[in-house]
Structures are given as structure tokens and as C-alpha cells.
Amino acid sequence: xxxxxxxxxxxxxxxxxxxxxxxxxxxxxxxxxxxxxxxxxxxxxxxxxxxxxxxxxxxxxxxxxxxxxxxxxxxxxxxxxxxxxxxxxxxxxxxxxxxxxxxxxxxxxxxxxxxx
Numbered sequence: 001x002x003x004x005x006x007x008x009x010x011x012x013x014x015x016x017x018x019x020x021x022x023x024x025x026x027x028x029x030x031x032x033x034x035x036x037x038x039x040x041x042x043x044x045x046x047x048x049x050x051x052x053x054x055x056x057x058x059x060x061x062x063x064x065x066x067x068x069x070x071x072x073x074x075x076x077x078x079x080x081x082x083x084x085x086x087x088x089x090x091x092x093x094x095x096x097x098x099x100x101x102x103x104x105x106x107x108x109x110x111x112x113x114x115x116x
Contacts, residue, residue, distance in 0.1 A: 029066060039064040056090075063088035077102040078110065092116040 032038050040061035043049045053061075066084035071077075083096045093116055100107040 033065050037062055039067060060088065060090045063090070071102075079107070 040058055043053060043061055044058060063085045064083060065086055066082075068082040068084075070080045070082075072080070079100045079102055081098045081100075083098075085091075085094055085096070087094075093113060096113045096115060097111075098113070099111040101110045
């Protein structure tokens with residue numbers, strides 16, 4: 001009855017919102033990929049990340065073209081970070097994926113693409 005109707009309406013609204021968000025994020029990603037040095041600026045302007053960055057890290061970030069973060073809840077809560085790069089002198093990978101388990105005590109690294 002009323003609960004089922006509300007649940008269906010809520011599910012429909014979530015789907016529509018998700019689709020709109022996806023279109024917006026894809027458009028934003030395309031714009032960002034056209035801005036050389038975007039990601040190095042992002043990291044170097046972050047107050048906590050910038051203190052961890054070496055000159056070599058900053059140079060390597062000039063080759064980064066995209067960053068995606070996905071959060072999952074099943075079967076365990078975890079986060080997947082995908083970093084995309086154009087050809088560079090630091091490594092051969094075009095994509096590096098890092099996954100973290102999300103626990104009450106914080107993040108715990110679980111898997112990472114071997115850097116070649």
C-alpha cells in the first residue's frame with residue numbers, strides 16, 4: 001500500500017538522480033581531461049596532501065589524466081580509487097587501481113595495481 005508506493009517512488013527518484021549525476025560527472029571529467037596539469041594543481045593545493053608531495057611526485061602528477069572514486073557497500077564496505085595516466089617516464093601503467101577496506105578504525109589498504 002502506502003509504504004510500497006513510497007518505496008517505489010524513492011527508488012525511481014534515486015535512479016533518476018544517479019543518471020543525472022553520472023551525466024554531469026562524465027561531462028566534468030571530459031573538461032578536466034582537457035586541462036593540462038589539473039591534477040597536480042588539485043593535489044598541490046590540498047593542505048594535507050601538499051605536505052606529503054615531493055618534487056618528483058608533483059612532476060609525475062602532470063601525467064595524470066583522470067581520478068575516479070567508487071564506494072561499495074557489499075559484500076564489505078570498500079573504496080576503489082582509479083588513477084589514469086598518459087605515457088610518462090615514471091612507469092608503464094596507464095591505469096593504477098588502489099582498493100581500501102573501510103573499517104570503523106579507518107581505511108586499511110587491501111589491493112593495489114603493481115606499478116611497472
